Amino acid sequence: MYVYQKNVSPLNAMVFVLMTVLLAGCGSGGNSIIGGEKSGGKPHFKAKHEPWRSKAETACLQSGVGRGSPWIATRSALGGPSVCGAIRPFKVSALSSGSVRLSPPATLRCPMIPAVNRWMNDVVQPAARRHFGVVVTDVKVAASYGCRPRNNKPGGKLSEHGFANAIDISTFTFADGRKTSVDQWRRGPKHARAFLREVHKRSCKIFTTVLGPNADKYHYDHFHFDLARHGKRGTYHYCR
Numbered sequence: 001m002y003v004y005q006k007n008v009s010p011l012n013a014m015v016f017v018l019m020t021v022l023l024a025g026c027g028s029g030g031n032s033i034i035g036g037e038k039s040g041g042k043p044h045f046k047a048k049h050e051p052w053r054s055k056a057e058t059a060c061l062q063s064g065v066g067r068g069s070p071w072i073a074t075r076s077a078l079g080g081p082s083v084c085g086a087i088r089p090f091k092v093s094a095l096s097s098g099s100v101r102l103s104p105p106a107t108l109r110c111p112m113i114p115a116v117n118r119w120m121n122d123v124v125q126p127a128a129r130r131h132f133g134v135v136v137t138d139v140k141v142a143a144s145y146g147c148r149p150r151n152n153k154p155g156g157k158l159s160e161h162g163f164a165n166a167i168d169i170s171t172f173t174f175a176d177g178r179k180t181s182v183d184q185w186r187r188g189p190k191h192a193r194a195f196l197r198e199v200h201k202r203s204c205k206i207f208t209t210v211l212g213p214n215a216d217k218y219h220y221d222h223f224h225f226d227l228a229r230h231g232k233r234g235t236y237h238y239c240r
C-alpha cells in the first residue's frame with residue numbers, strides 16, 4: 001500500500017496505521033492510496049492504484065498525439081509527490097486545428113486530447129449549426145486539472161480532474177458573437193436549451209462520464225466530461 005500525506009504528526013501517523021488496517025481489512029489492501037493533505041481528521045482524498053491509467057496514457061503518447069501542434073504544449077509534471085497528475089500533461093489552448101479557442105487553456109492527459117477534439121467536431125459543431133445556424137468559436141473551460149476529491153468533499157474519492165482526465169465546460173461562444181451557458185439549461189431560450197440537451201446527450205458516446213444540470217446540484221452551471229473506467233470491463237458510460 002502507498003500512503004501520501006504531508007505534515008505527519010504522531011497522531012496522524014496513528015490514524016494512518018489505523019486506516020491501513022481498516023483498508024486492508026475491507027479487502028482493498030495492497031493497492032489503495034490515501035493522498036493529499038489532511039483536513040478535518042480525514043485524508044484529503046482516496047485513490048486506488050489503477051494500472052490502466054498509465055497504459056492508456058503511454059499508448060496515446062506513443063501514437064504521437066500532441067506532437068507538432070501549435071495549440072498543444074507539454075507541461076512540466078503536476079504537483080507531487082502524489083497520485084495526482086499524468087506522465088506527460090499537456091496544455092491545450094485550441095481544438096479543431098485551432099479554429100475553436102479553449103479559454104483558459106485546459107491541462108489534460110494525452111487520451112483526453114483526441115476525445116475533446118472529436119467531441120467538438122462530431123457533437124458540438126453539428127448541434128451548433130442545427131440550433132444556432134453558426135459554429136462555435138470559443139469554449140469556456142470552468143476547470144481541468146485539480147488534485148482534489150470529487151465535488152471537493154474532503155475524504156472522498158480522487159476526482160478524475162486529479163488525473164487531468166476531465167474537463168468542465170460552462171459557456172459556448174458562437175461565430176456571430178452569441179453565447180450560451182450551461183446555466184441556461186432550464187431558463188434559457190428554446191434553441192439554447194435544445195443545443196445544450198443535444199450536446200449533453202451525444203457527448204455520452206465519446207466520454208465515459210458526462211454530468212450536467214440533471215446530475216446533481218454541483219453541475220447546475222457546467223458539463224463535466226471524463227474518461228474514467230466504469231464497471232467490471234471499464235466500458236460502461238455513466239451519463240446524467
Ligand SMILES: [Zn+2]
Pocket residue numbers: 143161166167168223224225
Ligand atoms: Zn468536473
